[in-house]
Amino acid sequence: MTESKRGKVGPGRPAGIDSVETRQRVIDAAIRCFAQSGYGPATNSVIAGLAGVTAGAVYYHFGTKSQLFEAVCTEVYGKIQERAAVALTGALSVRELLKALLAVSMRINHEHPELAGFVATAPIDARRHTELSEPFAAVSKGMVEGLAEAVTRGQAADLIPAELDSMHVARLILAVVDGFAHAAAATDPIEMDILDELFERLLLDASN
Secondary structure, three states: OOHHHHOOOOOOOOOOOOHHHHHHHHHHHHHHHHHHHOOOOOOHHHHHHHHOOOHHHHHHHHOOHHHHHHHHHHHHHHHHHHHHHHHOOOOOOHHHHHHHHHHHHHHHHHHOHHHHHHHHHHHHHHHHOHHHHHHHHHHHHHHHHHHHHHHHHHHHOOOOOOOOOHHHHHHHHHHHHHHHHHHHHOOOHHHHHHHHHHHHHHHHOOOO
16 A cells, blocks of 8 residues: 555544644554554554544544554564665675664664564564554565575675575574564663673674
8 A cells, every 4th residue: 555545544634634743643652552552452542642633533544453553564664674774785694684683673772662662562463463464474574585685695795605595594683683672672771782782792792
């Protein structure tokens, strides 16, 4: 579904709404609600209250709650992919790819801690609610494919064994990073920095 189509889902536009600002406020509120309560309890009315808009405004911009979840997935994973693409330029080894992605994850956790909560809960909600499986699978595929391209560059530079399947290597790296996202959702950001430093020192430092 295109952005322009998503912007006009409901039958009528509530009066006094600034479209771009309201849409972003709803997405930000939905990220927090989905992260804290899960998809089921986070109703459109609850999200509207947190965003400071009417339930009609949520319906106008997104229609169903599953369409709102899709928009949140696009927002959250889009930010992660955008930063990851910058961090993963050039040819890198598996250690370097993992360190770069963890660095991106830690920065995002400091700047937007609610995103870590959503990343931790979204896969669970996608398994529990069949209407979410397709939009979540789409963003997951984009994450894996983007990282697989970086793995392929590393293989071409003889930094990663060429016989390995790049998609499998990418999924392995993302599994580790996702584990940190789960931990970050329930851990103080400063404490997560300590865990990240220990992980790098004990498991990623090639001199060990």
